Amino acid sequence: MISEAFIPAVASLGSVALTLGLIIFYVSKKFHVEEDPMVTILNDTLPGVNCGACGYPSCGQFAEVLVETKDSSMTCPVGGTDLAEKLGDTLGITMAEPKPITAVVLCQGDNDTARETAEYLGIQDCWAATQTYVGPKQCRYSCVGLGSCIAFCDFGAMRLENGLIIIDKDRCTGCEACIPACPTGVIVMQEKKAERYVIACNSHDKGAATKKACDAGCIACQKCVKVCDDDAIVIENFLAKIIQEKCTSCGKCIEVCPTKVNCILLEEDLKEAKQKKAS
Amino acid sequence: MKTFKTGGIHPPESKFTENTPVELMPVPKELAISLNQHLGKPAKPVVKAGSEVKKGELIGEADGFISANVHASTSGKVKSVKPHPHPGGHYAMTVFITPDGQDEWAEGLNTDPVDWHGFSKEDIIGKIKNAGIVGMGGAGFPTNVKLAPPPDKKIDTIILNGAECEPFLTADHRLMLESPEEIVEGLNIITSLFGGEARAYIGIESNKKDAIETLTSHASSKGIEVVSLKTKYPQGAEKQLINAITGRTIEPGELPFDKGCLVQNIATAVAVYEAVCKNKPLVDRVVTVSGLEIGKPKNIRALVGTSFRDISLFCGNLKESTNQIISGGPMMGKAVYTLDVPIIKTTSGMLFINNVGIEKARERTCIRCGKCVDVCPQGLAPWLLANVAQLREFDEIQLLGLANCTECGSCTYVCPSKRELVHWIKYAKALVNNRQKRKSA
Numbered sequence A: 001m002i003s004e005a006f007i008p009a010v011a012s013l014g015s016v017a018l019t020l021g022l023i024i025f026y027v028s029k030k031f032h033v034e035e036d037p038m039v040t041i042l043n044d045t046l047p048g049v050n051c052g053a054c055g056y057p058s059c060g061q062f063a064e065v066l067v068e069t070k071d072s073s074m075t076c077p078v079g080g081t082d083l084a085e086k087l088g089d090t091l092g093i094t095m096a097e098p099k100p101i102t103a104v105v106l107c108q109g110d111n112d113t114a115r116e117t118a119e120y121l122g123i124q125d126c127w128a129a130t131q132t133y134v135g136p137k138q139c140r141y142s143c144v145g146l147g148s149c150i151a152f153c154d155f156g157a158m159r160l161e162n163g164l165i166i167i168d169k170d171r172c173t174g175c176e177a178c179i180p181a182c183p184t185g186v187i188v189m190q191e192k193k194a195e196r197y198v199i200a201c202n203s204h205d206k207g208a209a210t211k212k213a214c215d216a217g218c219i220a221c222q223k224c225v226k227v228c229d230d231d232a233i234v235i236e237n238f239l240a241k242i243i244q245e246k247c248t249s250c251g252k253c254i255e256v257c258p259t260k261v262n263c264i265l266l267e268e269d270l271k272e273a274k275q276k277k278a279s
Numbered sequence B: 001m002k003t004f005k006t007g008g009i010h011p012p013e014s015k016f017t018e019n020t021p022v023e024l025m026p027v028p029k030e031l032a033i034s035l036n037q038h039l040g041k042p043a044k045p046v047v048k049a050g051s052e053v054k055k056g057e058l059i060g061e062a063d064g065f066i067s068a069n070v071h072a073s074t075s076g077k078v079k080s081v082k083p084h085p086h087p088g089g090h091y092a093m094t095v096f097i098t099p100d101g102q103d104e105w106a107e108g109l110n111t112d113p114v115d116w117h118g119f120s121k122e123d124i125i126g127k128i129k130n131a132g133i134v135g136m137g138g139a140g141f142p143t144n145v146k147l148a149p150p151p152d153k154k155i156d157t158i159i160l161n162g163a164e165c166e167p168f169l170t171a172d173h174r175l176m177l178e179s180p181e182e183i184v185e186g187l188n189i190i191t192s193l194f195g196g197e198a199r200a201y202i203g204i205e206s207n208k209k210d211a212i213e214t215l216t217s218h219a220s221s222k223g224i225e226v227v228s229l230k231t232k233y234p235q236g237a238e239k240q241l242i243n244a245i246t247g248r249t250i251e252p253g254e255l256p257f258d259k260g261c262l263v264q265n266i267a268t269a270v271a272v273y274e275a276v277c278k279n280k281p282l283v284d285r286v287v288t289v290s291g292l293e294i295g296k297p298k299n300i301r302a303l304v305g306t307s308f309r310d311i312s313l314f315c316g317n318l319k320e321s322t323n324q325i326i327s328g329g330p331m332m333g334k335a336v337y338t339l340d341v342p343i344i345k346t347t348s349g350m351l352f353i354n355n356v357g358i359e360k361a362r363e364r365t366c367i368r369c370g371k372c373v374d375v376c377p378q379g380l381a382p383w384l385l386a387n388v389a390q391l392r393e394f395d396e397i398q399l400l401g402l403a404n405c406t407e408c409g410s411c412t413y414v415c416p417s418k419r420e421l422v423h424w425i426k427y428a429k430a431l432v433n434n435r436q437k438r439k440s441a
Helices: A002-030 A037-045 A059-069 A080-091 A207-213 A223-227 A252-256 A270-278 B121-130 B171-178 B180-192 B209-222 B238-246 B266-278 B308-314 B371-375 B382-390 B394-399 B410-414 B421-440
Strands: A101-105 A158-161 A164-167 A187-191 A197-199 A233-236 A239-242 A262-264 B031-034 B058-061 B076-086 B090-099 B157-162 B199-205 B224-229 B261-265 B284-290 B298-303 B324-327 B334-336 B349-353
Touching: A037 A059, A037 A080, A059 A080, A101 A164, A197 A239, A223 A233, A223 A252, B031 B076, B058 B090, B121 B180, B121 B266, B157 B171, B157 B180, B157 B238, B157 B266, B171 B180, B171 B209, B171 B266, B171 B284, B180 B199, B180 B209, B180 B261, B180 B266, B199 B209, B199 B238, B209 B224, B224 B238, B238 B261, B261 B266, B284 B308, B298 B308, B308 B349, B371 B382, B371 B410, B382 B394, B382 B421, B394 B421, B410 B421
Parallel strands: B157 B199, B157 B261, B199 B224, B284 B349
Antiparallel strands: A101 A187, A158 A164, A197 A262, A233 A239, B031 B090, B076 B090, B284 B298, B324 B334, B324 B349
């Protein structure tokens, strides 16, 4: 009984499968595209996140162009020095070392330091919030603090802590995907380098207005400019700025800053810097 | 009774102040006059801190084709020029004036009315431009630009918008009752710009019977038809009003002049009359101060630049239970976060509200009930726009007609799932704009 129904089913489906399989086999042989095996090897070496930091839409595209041009100046910021060496070995050329960069949030206005505008009840998204004045925080240059950028980070390097985005600099690869996701433009890229200082404030308001909106804002008091021996700090439009080429990371500015707005990028954690200043 | 074809809602009218005559508000201690009181490019400041100004003197010059002049609302000294919160929900350059208390007009302004019939078309439009008149219904489009459409567009219908469909607001209603002559004269001036053939209408919602009667008695002898419209929101939106009165439909991408229509607000008509006949720049306007949380709801005539704080004090101060202050009406207005916000030429009302009893905004999933589609006056599918916005599919959302949404708020009003539909649409518009900016940069 069972076998009577079973046999024709297996036979018919099996023959269909066999025919289709033969067709596929024939097509794959007949229309075979000769692919450079090097591209496949490189593609396997690359991180494979298709983040776009190199300027190409995908890792595969990067590999293709690299094999074609053998341009040693092409870099993958995500892979860093290790990857550059591997790629160089595979291709037999010396690849340029990528400058490691990292995203930095130029704001320290967390829920304790930044003043609230009002209770914000709308859509919990930075872009939606900035359609009504500035969102939950009074400073219109600040990190809005609703975390729209987090979804754009392929590397899990961003987290929201106390109303402020914190960037894990070990994980950040500098792919810049977060920059267009921020409505206030508070995220910038900085070279990853030991003991690098930045002014972690984005407010171009006058000192009094900045102070009114946030305790951790740059009030353009000029103290750091005066104390800097290397002329590495300038005040532009009511905001101090460190010229990275001139900065020797001496740390004098951190000591004088009344609002503790300077921060060390790598070696030390921001909180440690604050404690250092407080003690 | 006439009305527009597609969609619409009827929220509770709550017009508490419709029988309260307009009160003149005294000059406050400080004025913050925004240089961005219109659609288009903000005006260029022409005064500096320390300069003395007379009432009606130019302080901001129109910068470009779509821009408008800004004038000092009273005489005094300029204290500073700096960015300041603007009732539209952003920051704008603002001129702060400390009034000297004299409220003295600059020479040649606010004269006795003269007959306008001798003026040429260019004279009239020039006077309107100099007076810095913008559409006072809310959008703030410069009136002189609107009154000079491209020469190949023939205007045959001129509509004055007295619908005032937003709940609470009664500013235009009081203006219609108290200055009907000025409105009719203003409309006649506008009509004269388009030759004799143009038909003039005044559209008023049927909940303002007294205004319809008053204007009919003043206007019917001058060939102006007063049209009674069904009380339905958004009857006062430009495209809906045209559809209700003429039956013409403004297709997406078209402007009213493509269909031979021109719509002006009631208050704009008064401003046009005052600019042309009295040489008076636009420095004050009628504002409805309402809501359950204000001591004495009133209609007031306030100077442009008066802060919400001064106005709330003048109207019996706000109660402690106030937790939301809205600039404009409840449907399309924006919540402001500080009482330092000044009123501008387009602020038709301010509301003091306590929404603690109302369920807090907590979005739930769309249940596909289709109510938003039923009420959308533009014939869009708001639920779909919001969903696509949430998915950040910004190419697709433009195909769905994102640009046609007028943000009237009807969909959010009816949504049983409390979805923030208009907010999602605004969010999508902001991101689409940002993307285009980045592309062109």
